[in-house]
Amino acid sequence: MRFTYLGPEGTFSEQALRTIPDAEHAELIPARSVSEALDAVRVHQADGAMVPLENSVGGSVPDTMAELAMGEPLLITREVIIPVNFVLAIRPGIRADQIRVVAAHPQAAAQCRNWLRAHLPQATVVDMLSNATAAAAVAHGKYDAAVSSRLAVQRHDLPVLAENIADQSGAMTRFVLMCRPGPPPPPTGNDLTSLAVFIAHDRVGALLEVLTQLAVRGINLTRIASQPTGEQLGRYCFLLDCNGHVAEARMGEALMGLRRICAAVRFLGSYPRAREDKPVRPPTGTSDADFADAATWLAKLRESGTAD
Amino acid sequence: MRFTYLGPEGTFSEQALRTIPDAEHAELIPARSVSEALDAVRVHQADGAMVPLENSVGGSVPDTMAELAMGEPLLITREVIIPVNFVLAIRPGIRADQIRVVAAHPQAAAQCRNWLRAHLPQATVVDMLSNATAAAAVAHGKYDAAVSSRLAVQRHDLPVLAENIADQSGAMTRFVLMCRPGPPPPPTGNDLTSLAVFIAHDRVGALLEVLTQLAVRGINLTRIASQPTGEQLGRYCFLLDCNGHVAEARMGEALMGLRRICAAVRFLGSYPRAREDKPVRPPTGTSDADFADAATWLAKLRESGTAD
Amino acid sequence: MRFTYLGPEGTFSEQALRTIPDAEHAELIPARSVSEALDAVRVHQADGAMVPLENSVGGSVPDTMAELAMGEPLLITREVIIPVNFVLAIRPGIRADQIRVVAAHPQAAAQCRNWLRAHLPQATVVDMLSNATAAAAVAHGKYDAAVSSRLAVQRHDLPVLAENIADQSGAMTRFVLMCRPGPPPPPTGNDLTSLAVFIAHDRVGALLEVLTQLAVRGINLTRIASQPTGEQLGRYCFLLDCNGHVAEARMGEALMGLRRICAAVRFLGSYPRAREDKPVRPPTGTSDADFADAATWLAKLRESGTAD
C-alpha cells in the first residue's frame, strides 16, 4: 500500500500517518501541499492521504476545508488526533539575543506568539510552508531559528533552544485519512459522520432548519465550520461533524432530511471517533431498534389501519 | 349495509349520514349516545357510525373526543361538514311572552344564548340530550319551546317562532364516520390524518417536540385539542388533525417520529378532506418523489460511499 | 363581600368556594349558569365568581372556556382544586333493579359510565344541569336515582345506594375564582399565568411559534386547550396555563413576544398554584436576576460599546 501525507518528511502529518496499522509496511510519500496529497489518491498513485483538518488552537486548515467542500470527492475513513508541541530550534552556535529571523509555519507562529514576543522581541517571523521546512531552512543556514516539531528537528540534527513553547499547552491537531469513495468502514458504536452542506439561499433560517433536521433525529453535532462557496460574499457551505454512522437509522433519516431541504449535501465519510472518551449516547427513542419498531408499526397501520 | 348515528331521528348526525352515497340504500339506526353508536360498530351490529366531532362555535364534542382518545379503537374513514342552524319551535298556540321553559341541547343553547336572552328573557333553559329530543319534548307538551333543527321540527310538525336564531351565523359541525380498523381509504391528494398522541410526561417541552416532529417533515396541523387522560389533572393527550395521508412518505416518517418520542400514538384514520378549498401543498422537498430520491441517494451512500 | 358560584346549592363549586378564607364571612350566591355567575361580577353584584374550569376525567368545562376566550374580560385571581366523587342517591324505597331513569350532569354520567352500565344496565340517563339539580329532582320524585355529590345528597336527605361510583378514582376538578380586572395578586414564587392566545391565521406554523416564544424564555406550559373562535371550522384560540407570574421578567418578555406575533393575546390572570407539589424551577438563565443582569449589560453596550 502507498500513502501520501502533507510533507515534507518530519511533519505532524507524517507522525499521524505512522500511528495507523496499515502504514507500518506501506510506502509513505510526502506531498508538497494538501491538494497534491489528495490528488495522488484521486489518480490512484496512493491509497490514502493523511492531511490536517483542524487544530485546537489554530482552527481549521483552510486547504483541507476547501478540498472537503469543493474538491473532487474523497471520503474520510479514519481520524487521528495527536498532541502538537513546538520547540525552538536554532542555527548551531547562535545565541538567543542574536536571533533576527525565525522561520515558522503561520499556524505554528500563531500558537507560539506570546513566547516569541517575550523571548525573542527583536526577531521577525518568516512564514514557511511547514514546520519541517522551517527546520530544514535553518539547517541550510537560511534563517537563525525555527519553530518546529521535535521530529523535524531531530532529522536535521539542530540544537533546541527551548521546548514546549506553545502559549497554550495541550494543543491537539486532528488529521483525517482520505481515500477514494467506497463502502464506509462498519459502525463501531462510536463513530463520526462528516458532511458538507450547501444551504438553499432562498430559504430563510436555513441553518436553523439544518440543525433542527439533525436534532429531531437525535443527532449530536460536534463541529460546525463555515466555508465560502466562492460564488460571492455571504455564501457559505457548512462542514459538519456529527455523532453517528451513515449505516445507523437515525443518521440515515437525518441525511435524507438534509438532502431534501438543502441545495446539496456532500457525504464525507463515516469513521470511528479517535477520542477515547465515552461515546455520546443517542437520546431515548433514536436507536436502530426504536427505528425498526416504528417502521414495523407504520407498516401495520398502512396495511390494516391498526397495529394491535 | 347498516349505519348508526347519534340519534334520535332528525339530528344533524342523521342529516350528515344521509349525505354519503353508501347510506342511500343502507339501514340507518339512531343511537342514544355517541358511545352506543360506536359500540354498535364494535360488536358488528353496524358497519359505521356517524357522530359529531366538533362545531365551529361550540367546539369539541366531549363524548366523541373521549372515545377517540380512550375507547376501543375505531378508524375515521370519512368526514362530513354541514351547516347547522337553529329554529325556535313552540307548543302550538303559545305566545312568545308565555314561554317559561325552553328545551335545548347544551351546545344549541350556548350557540343561541344572546338570542334567547334578548327575545325570551323570562325563560329558563332545560338541557336536553339532543336537538331532536328537545323538539319531541315540546311535541309531547313537556316544555313550552325548543331550540332545534328544522328537520326535527318538521318531523314533529311543530310551529316555528323564529328561524336562524344562532348568535353567530354560518356555524358548521364536523361529523366523522367511524368504522372498524381496516386498510385506510386510498390517498386522494387532499386528505387528513387524525391521531391521538400521549406525550411522555418526563420529557420537558414534549408538546413542542411533537409539533417539531411534524413541522420537520412538512406536516401541517389543522387542529389540536387536548383531552384529559383521566389519570390526574395536568395529564392530557392531544388529538391532532394533520394534512396528509398515512400512505404518504412524509406522514409516515412523521408518524414514526412521534411513535419514537411519545408514550403512545393512536392512529385514528386517514380520509379525504371534506372542505372544498384548495388542498394545502406540502412544502418543497416533502413530496413522495423527494422522499424516494433521498432514499435512493442514501442507499447509494451506504453501499458505495458516494452517490455520483 | 359577595361571591357567586355555579349553583344550585350543594355543587362542587360551592364546596370549592367555601375553601377560600374570604368566603367565610361573605354572602354566597348560587347562579344558574357559569355565565350568570360571571355576569354578576361584571355588573358589580358580586366580588368574585367560583366556576369549574376543568376536570381530570371530563376535561374542560365548555361554558367557562367560552367565557375565558370570548366573554367580557375578567381575571382569574385564585384556583381551587378539589377531589370530586360521586354517589348514587335513590328515591326512598326503590330497589336497584327498579331504577329506570338516572338523573345526572353529563360530565358526572360520563365519569360513572362503566359503573352505571355494570350495575344499572336497564336504566337510561337523563341529563341535568348540575349534580345538585339531579339530587333535587330525585327528592322531588321526578327520577328514580341521581348521580350526585355527597353534599347535595345530604341537603336533600336522600338514601345512598353506592359511594365512589366514578370509574376512575381520584378525579379532581379545578375551579377558578374570577374577578373584575385589577392588579394581579403578588407573585408567590409558585404561580400560574393564564392566557387566551388568538393566532394569526396567515402565519404557517403559528402554534409552534407560540410554543417557541414561551420555551425560549424558559416558560413551562402546564395546559393547552383549543377553543373555537366561532368564526369558522378550523379557527381556534388557545387557552394556555403557564408556570410563572406576569410580574416576573421571563413571563413579561414571553407575553410581549406573543403580543407581537399573535393576532391577539388576552391576559387571564396570574395567581398562586393550588397544587402543593414543588414549584417548577425556571431553567438556568431565566430568573429575574438573570434578566436584570442582561439588561444592565445591554445598557452598557449601548452607551459605551463595552460592558467591561
Added chain:
Amino acid sequence: MRFTYLGPEGTFSEQALRTIPDAEHAELIPARSVSEALDAVRVHQADGAMVPLENSVGGSVPDTMAELAMGEPLLITREVIIPVNFVLAIRPGIRADQIRVVAAHPQAAAQCRNWLRAHLPQATVVDMLSNATAAAAVAHGKYDAAVSSRLAVQRHDLPVLAENIADQSGAMTRFVLMCRPGPPPPPTGNDLTSLAVFIAHDRVGALLEVLTQLAVRGINLTRIASQPTGEQLGRYCFLLDCNGHVAEARMGEALMGLRRICAAVRFLGSYPRAREDKPVRPPTGTSDADFADAATWLAKLRESGTAD
C-alpha cells in the same frame, strides 16, 4: 487622525482604508501583521485599524478571527468590501517557461491555483506574508514571479505577465475598521451587528438554542464562523454577523437572551452594511414600534390586570 492597516504598502487593506472619508487627510501606517495593526489602536498609537476579515473565496482570515474572539476587545465601526483581483508580475526579462518559483500569499495562491497549474506547471509557489511582499521580493530579484495586486505591482514597477488570474472571477474581500470601544455609530436602518458567542458546553444543542434566540426576535444571521477557543479540540466559539443594530429593540432583546444562555457573549460592534443591496426587512412584529407597543401593553397588564 492616524490609521494602521495590514501592510506593507500596496495591500488591499491599504486600498480598503483609502475608501473611507476619514482616511483622506489622516496618517496611514502599515503594520506587519493584523495583531500589530490592532495593538497600535489598543495603545492609542492609532485611531483605527483596517484589517481583512474574510474573502469570498478564501474564507475567514485566521488572525483577524482569533483577535475578534480572544484579543483585547476592540469594536468594528465600519466594514469595507472591495473586489480583489490578482495579476502575475514577473522579473523583468524572464519568459513564462523560465519561471521556477512564484511568490504568493497563501490565500492568493489558493485563489489562483488552477491558473498557476495550467500556465506555470513547472513552478513551485513560495508562501509570502502578503501580496505586497510578494511583489517586493520579485523586485529585489529574490523570486521569478509574484501573484500580487495591481497596486503593489505598480509601486514596484514590475512587468505584468497576466491579469485577472483568479480562478473565480468576482472575488471580494471584506475588511473591518476596528477602534477602541466607544458608543456605536447610530443606526442607519441597514446595519450589521457582530458577536462572538461562547456556548455553554454542558448544554445539549447549544448552537440550536443560540440560533433560536435570534430567530425568535426576527434577527437574521448573515454569517456564522466557528473559531477554536484554544482549550481543547471540540471547543469553539462562534463569530456571528446579524442584521440589525444594538440600539434596536429586537437586537437588544436577542443579545440579552444570548447573554443569559451562553457562557459568554462578546459584542464586536454595530455598523452600517457596506453592501448596497436592499436591507433585510425585519419580520412582522419585530420593529421598534412593535416592541414599544408590547412594552406599553405589558406595563398596563402588570399595573391593572388589563390593557383595555
